[in-house]
Amino acid sequence: MSIDSVLSxxxxxxxxxxxxxxxxxxxxxxxxxxxxxxxxxxxxxFTGAIKGGDLLLVGKCAECHGDVARVIEGA
Ligand SMILES: [Zn+2]
Incomplete structure (x- = not known):
């Protein structure tokens, strides 16, 4: 992943x-x-933030450039 993503x-x-x-x-x-x-x-x-204790990634689809998101639970 690029450094830019991590910085956001x-x-x-x-x-x-x-x-x-x-x-x-x-x-x-x-x-x-x-x-x-x-x-x-x-x-x-994508950017990352903690939401409700989960890691939330929000970014763009590599194919259609629409908004996509993924939640990474717990840890
Ligand atoms: Zn798409």
Whole structure:
């Protein structure tokens, strides 16, 4: 992932994200459901924040550039 993406995370979100092993992060980024494409896509240009104790990634679909999001629970 690019440094730009990490910099747009809030500090706690960034800490949470970086605690996830790289191979799992890669998988999390590459199987995000896109409601427009109707299949799993890669999330791009995303930001991260902690919401309700979960890590929330919000970004763009790599294929249609629509908004997509994924919640990473707990940790
Ligand atoms: Zn899409």
């Amino acid at each position: 995370f809030t500090p706690p979100a960034r800490q949470r994200w970086e605690s996830i092993p790289a191979d799992i992060r890669k998988r999390l980024m590459s199987n995000v459901w896109c409601g427009s494409c109707r299949h799993e896509v890669t999330i791009t240009k």
